[in-house]
Amino acid sequence: MWIFIIIFYIKPAWPRALHCEMFIRSSDRRRSERLTTLPINVNYFGTRIDTINVDSGNSKGIVMLKIQQFRYSTDNFAYVIFGDASAGVVDGGAVEKILAFLTDNGLTLRFVTNTHGHADHTVGTGRLKDLTGAVVIDNRTLRQRSELELEGHKITVLDTPGHTADSLCFYFGNTLISGDTLFNGTIGNCFSGDLNGFFRSIKRLMALPADTVVYAGHDYLRDAMAFARSLEPQNRAIDLFLKRYDPGHVFSTLQEELQVNPYLKFNDSNIIAVLEKKGLPVDTEYRRWESLMSLE
Secondary structure, three states: OOOOEEEEEOOOOOOOEEEEEEEEOOOOOOOOOOOEEEEEEEEOOOOOOOEEEEOOOOOOOOOOOEEEEEEEOOOEEEEEEEOOOEEEEEOOOOHHHHHHHHHHOOOEEEEEEOOOOOHHHHOOHHHHHHHHOOEEOOHHHHHHHOEEEEOOEEEEEEEOOOOOOOOEEEEEOOEEEEEOOEOOOOEOOOOOOOHHHHHHHHHHHHOOOOOOEEEEOEOOHHHHHHHHHHHOOOOHHHHHHHHOOOOOOOOEEHHHHHHHOHHHOOOOHHHHHHHHHOOOOOOOHHHHHHHHHOOO
8 A cells, every 4th residue: 555645834943743653563871870654743842844644544534642741840851642632641740730731731631650660750640640530550550561542542662671670661653752761862870780671671762763752751961962972072963962952842863862872872883982992891782882881
């Protein structure tokens, strides 16, 4: 079956509202420390791309899920995934902002869940349950089910241990909520002690499509890029990445991460040369990963 992509109009720069494809198949560093194809709408706070429609032969027409990011505390992020009338929350620490958003958009909160069990991510879970009657879905249940559903559309749950043993990521369309597993420009600390498991989790995320939009659990982007620049001072991609950074809406694409995030560049010749110069092991992928994780 032929799939035709029709682009009606594209405004320049980064998107405030992006309509893109949804593919459905039948967790703190380092602070310094097909097959159905459906369109998915991703809400941004930046500039905008108006419409990309994909004809998937779906007689019911275009179906969309959306995501909204909320900053809370100093650098934490909460997320609302929503459709026409229903919503789910991941890491709902921004309780008041989330409740106002639900009310303003006429949304019923169906579920609340978390990327992992650290208190800064679970702080709003109980209040949202009590105030809305939403179901709380714990991480153990999610690992067993491997997916969520919202208005008939699947949200894939990726088991990504490493930062913590219970770390999860949520993937729908071209959108990844990565918690403290993958940050924008860096990765999480390995509090689980399972460095090998963390490595496998990072490789699993690296295998996602390059246009995957990464929404992380914290904003450590500036510190992350300072560290990346210390390893690769000539990497011009870092300058471009910082130029479009907006603290009001923090995200990246996986393609960008592969260009600027040193913890995803363990096979890059420049990074390997840096590790060799420091006298660190580089003989295998995993040894290079270990070497990178040993850097401060």
